[in-house]
Amino acid sequence: MELKILSPGPTKAGSLLPDARVRRRHVLDLDDFSAEEIEYVLNTAARMKEILGRPIPRVAALRGRTLVNCFYEESTRTRVSFELAAKALGADVVNMSAAGSSVVKGESLVDTVLTLQALGADFVVIRHPQSGAPYLVARHIRASVINAGDGWHAHPTQALLDLFTIREHFGRVVGLKVVIVGDILHSRVARSNVWGLTKLGAQVVLCGPPTLLPPTMVSAELWPPLTVEYDLGRALEGAHVVMPLRLQRERQQAGLLPSVREYIRLYQVNAARLSRAHPDAVVMHPGPMNEGIEISSDVAHGSRSLIEKQVTNGVAVRMALLYLLSGGVVEG
Numbered sequence: 001m002e003l004k005i006l007s008p009g010p011t012k013a014g015s016l017l018p019d020a021r022v023r024r025r026h027v028l029d030l031d032d033f034s035a036e037e038i039e040y041v042l043n044t045a046a047r048m049k050e051i052l053g054r055p056i057p058r059v060a061a062l063r064g065r066t067l068v069n070c071f072y073e074e075s076t077r078t079r080v081s082f083e084l085a086a087k088a089l090g091a092d093v094v095n096m097s098a099a100g101s102s103v104v105k106g107e108s109l110v111d112t113v114l115t116l117q118a119l120g121a122d123f124v125v126i127r128h129p130q131s132g133a134p135y136l137v138a139r140h141i142r143a144s145v146i147n148a149g150d151g152w153h154a155h156p157t158q159a160l161l162d163l164f165t166i167r168e169h170f171g172r173v174v175g176l177k178v179v180i181v182g183d184i185l186h187s188r189v190a191r192s193n194v195w196g197l198t199k200l201g202a203q204v205v206l207c208g209p210p211t212l213l214p215p216t217m218v219s220a221e222l223w224p225p226l227t228v229e230y231d232l233g234r235a236l237e238g239a240h241v242v243m244p245l246r247l248q249r250e251r252q253q254a255g256l257l258p259s260v261r262e263y264i265r266l267y268q269v270n271a272a273r274l275s276r277a278h279p280d281a282v283v284m285h286p287g288p289m290n291e292g293i294e295i296s297s298d299v300a301h302g303s304r305s306l307i308e309k310q311v312t313n314g315v316a317v318r319m320a321l322l323y324l325l326s327g328g329v330v331e332g
C-alpha cells in the first residue's frame, strides 16, 4: 500500500474523498458524510487492517504529527484505540484527562484546547459530557478535531467501526435489518449509527421502552427513515444485526423504568429471543456491557457475537480517519 500525505485543508466542511474540492478537517458526526465518503473511510480502514496484520504493524505516515486524547469522561476502548492507531501511523500521542489537569482549577474548554494546540497538537480527540462540545472546539482551533463522544449526541468513530464490522462480516450493509435495542434516549452511539446505517442502505429498527426512545426519533421528522418497535420479539423477526445498548441504570432513579428486572424480562437480548432473528444474525455491542442486563453472558461471548471484532476494528478505522484527515489518499 502506498501512503501519500497532501497538505491539510482549511475548513471543517468538505470531504475525505481524494477528489473533494474542500478537504474535511474535523469528524464531528456522520450526518454530513455522504455514503461515498463513508465507503471510502471503510475501504481505507481495510487497508489499515492489512498494515496491522504485518509482523511490524507500523508505518511512518504521520511521523512528526501529535495527537492529544482530551477526555472529560471515562473511556477504555475509544481512548486506547486512538492511541494505538496514532502510534501505528508513527504519530506522537499525549493523553489528557480532565481530572488531574488544569480543568480542575477552572480552565475553560476553549482555553484548554488552545493550550493543547500551542503545545503542538495536530489532532484533538475529544470526549465530553456536553453535547456539542467538539463543535465549539472545532470553531476555535486549527488542529483536526475528532468527536470521541459528546453527551447524548454523537459518537461517529464508534458508528464507523460498527459499519466496518458489519460490512466485513456480511460483505455489505445495504438491505440488512439492524435492530438497536435499549436506552436509545441517552445513546450517542445509536444516533450516529442511525445516520451511518441509513446512508449505507440498512433498514434500522429502534426498540425499547417508550420512555427510553427519544420523541424526535419516534416522530422521525428530523431523522432518516427508520422503524420504531416497542416489542423486542417483533423487532427481531428476520434481523441480521442485533445491537443492544447499555442500560444506564442511573436513569432508573429518574423514573424512566419500573425496574431493572422488568427491563430484563422485556428487552434483554438472550439466546431464546435471538431464535426469532435471521439464522445468520450477529450480535454487536458498543461497550461497555452490563452482562446479565441488556445482554446475556452466553450471547455476549457466543458464536454470534462480533463484540471483540468491533473493538479490534476500532484501531483500523481510527487509523483510516487520522490518515485521511491528514490529507492521505489511498489508491487502488
Ligand code: CP
Binding pocket: 074, 075, 076, 077, 078, 079, 149, 158, 286, 287, 288
Ligand atoms: N464504545 C465506547 O465508547 O467505549 P469506551 O467508553 O470504553 O470508549
